[in-house]
Amino acid sequence: MEPDLCLPLQQHPQYSAALRQTGCAVLEVHLPSAAPVQAISRFGLTLASRGPIWWAEYGPNDANILRCSGLNVINSIGYDLAALRSAGYRLIHTPNWVAELSLSGTSSARLAAMKPKWRATLSRAEKARLRVKHDRFDPLCHGWLLSADLAQQRSKGFRSLPHTVLQAYAKASPDHVLVFVASDKRDPVAAMLFLVHGHVATYHLGWSGVAGRRSGAHHALLVRACDHLERRGLARLDLGQVDTVNAPGLARFKIGTGAQLRALGGSWLRVPWL
Structure with missing residues (x-):
C-alpha cells in the first residue's frame, strides 16, 4: 500500500484543501524523506499537527532539516522526538493518546x-x-x-x-x-x-x-x-x-x-x- 494513502487526517491534502476553502492559511512544507507537511500559519507561527510523516528512518541530518523548515510548533506523531530535540524544539505539552x-x-x-x-x-x-x-x-x-x-x-x-x-x-x-x-x-x-x-x-x-x-x-x-x-x-x-x-x-x-x-x-x- 502506498504510504501517502495512510496519512492522518491533519496531514492529508484533502483536509488542507477544506481548510483553505474556509480562509485558513495553509502551507505545504517539503522535507526530504517525508510526506509534504501540511501546516497552518496563524499569528505569525507555523503549526504542523500529526506531522511530519517520515517515509524513511530519520537520521542526524533530519535535525538540520527541521531546524531550517520554518515550522514553529509541531504536534508530533511520536516517531521523531530525538530529531525534534536536536533541532532545538522543546516539549510544551505532554503527549495525548x-x-x-x-x-x-x-x-x-x-x-x-x-x-x-x-x-x-x-x-x-x-x-x-x-x-x-x-x-x-x-x-x-x-x-x-x-x-x-x-x-x-x-x-x-x-x-x-x-x-x-x-x-x-x-x-x-x-x-x-x-x-x-x-x-x-x-x-x-x-x-x-x-x-x-x-x-x-x-x-x-x-x-x-x-x-x-x-x-x-x-x-x-x-x-x-x-x-x-x-x-x-x-x-x-x-x-x-x-x-x-x-x-x-x-x-x-x-x-x-x-x-x-x-x-x-x-x-x-x-x-x-x-
Whole structure:
C-alpha cells in the first residue's frame, strides 16, 4: 500500500484543501524523506499537527532539516522526538493518546477483539432491531445532526472542528464524508459521521438521544461502519483522542472496540537560539 494513502487526517491534502476553502492559511512544507507537511500559519507561527510523516528512518541530518523548515510548533506523531530535540524544539505539552482500529481483518476478528462489556452492549443494540443506514453527508438532509452536535457541544462544554470545515470537505470530496444513522421506526436515535482520507477513515462526530443511549445504538453504528469501510478497502479507522479524565465514557467506548492505543509525541515549540 502506498504510504501517502495512510496519512492522518491533519496531514492529508484533502483536509488542507477544506481548510483553505474556509480562509485558513495553509502551507505545504517539503522535507526530504517525508510526506509534504501540511501546516497552518496563524499569528505569525507555523503549526504542523500529526506531522511530519517520515517515509524513511530519520537520521542526524533530519535535525538540520527541521531546524531550517520554518515550522514553529509541531504536534508530533511520536516517531521523531530525538530529531525534534536536536533541532532545538522543546516539549510544551505532554503527549495525548489515540485509538486506532485496524480494518485489515474480518468482522468476526474485530468482534473477538472487543471487550466483553462492549460485545454485550452490541448484543442489546442488535436485539433492539434498529434500522441502520448510511449515506453521503448532505447539509440539507443532515442539518439536524449538525444542530444536535452544536447543542451537545454547548451542554458538555467542548469545541470541535467548525462545521464550515466539514462542509467544505464534503463539497470538495462528497464521497469521503459518510453519515451512519440508527433509527427506531422513523425517528433517528443516534448517528456517527466519518471522514475518509486515502485508506484511512477518521471518526469525526457522533450524537445519541436518550433512546439511542438506552439501546446502545452507537455500538451497532460503529460495527456497521467498520464493515462498510473494510469493504471499501480502508486499512484503519482513527477513533481520535482517548481522554480518560475529561471524557471517561467516550474513552471506555473507544477502548472497548479493541482498538490499539498509541501515544503521540506531544506538542513541541522551536526555540530559535538552540
